[in-house]
Amino acid sequence: MSTEPLHYTAFADAPQGGNPAGVVPDASRLGAEDMQALASKLGYPESAFVVSLTHPTEPGGVARVGMRYFTPAAEIPFCGHATVATAVELFDAHGFAEMLFETPAGEVAISASRDAGTEAVVSFTSVEPAVRELDPLALERLLEILALREDDLAPGVPALESFAGNWHPVLVLRERELFHQFRFDPRALAPLMTQRGWTGTVTVLSPLGEALYEARNLFPVGRLTEDPATGSAAASTGAYLRHVGRAPADGRVKILQGAHVGRPSRLLVDIPAEGGIRVSGGARRFTPAASRG
Structure with missing residues (x-):
């Protein structure tokens, strides 16, 4: 897992569409000030940081992912498009089809699959509204x-x-x-x-x-x-x-x-x-x- 930020765009409806996000696959050694500085440098609406990752204990099980989210100015409890971007990265890198993101807003269940064109598609279920x-x-x-x-x-x-x-x-x-x-x-x-x-x-x-x-x-x-x-x-x-x-x-x-x-x-x-x-x-x-x- 890398501490280098990856660049994603989520929910695109055209080649130049979607919302950009930074994704750091391993932020376990970064403090809040480090994450804030990196989010500010990237300048995207939000950046997502994986602060912990627990692999499933059996095939097809649920991976548990600790998450934090930062805008260029402050930490926020949750970000949907950065969640989708992170889930796609973890699905492509590890094959996780079911994930539970542990966010400051609460636990968010994630499912990932591939469409007919082999693009990754992610669904997240929000916390209780x-x-x-x-x-x-x-x-x-x-x-x-x-x-x-x-x-x-x-x-x-x-x-x-x-x-x-x-x-x-x-x-x-x-x-x-x-x-x-x-x-x-x-x-x-x-x-x-x-x-x-x-x-x-x-x-x-x-x-x-x-x-x-x-x-x-x-x-x-x-x-x-x-x-x-x-x-x-x-x-x-x-x-x-x-x-x-x-x-x-x-x-x-x-x-x-x-x-x-x-x-x-x-x-x-x-x-x-x-x-x-x-x-x-x-x-x-x-x-x-x-x-x-």
């Missing part, structure tokens, strides 16, 4: 930062906070044009997110059908403003849709993301009647065109 009311003053400030009004929100789907590893406020807009055109000041949004404990993204949705949504996930960290693909937000969106009674009959939703930042992505979300939300996608390793940092 939760949905709660969004404080009216926080919603008022959030809408102000996004230059939106309360009547821009879609009727029947209230703005709420949803958790499936990280807390995300979730807004559903009524108009497609507004979804594409709204702008925000990341310098104003970042302190509000810190104040409210929104360790994930601000999730803004536009319905394209009963089982298809487009998402913009606002993520004002360093030079970043929007996340191209957000596994934790996809899981939180599934929990939100279940809570407000908008999950489709078969429980399966597709989320398109990343078009606004030139990195098209697609996430598949399965919403059971209860328990954790399942998010699926792939990840591919790449070689950076130039050194970061």
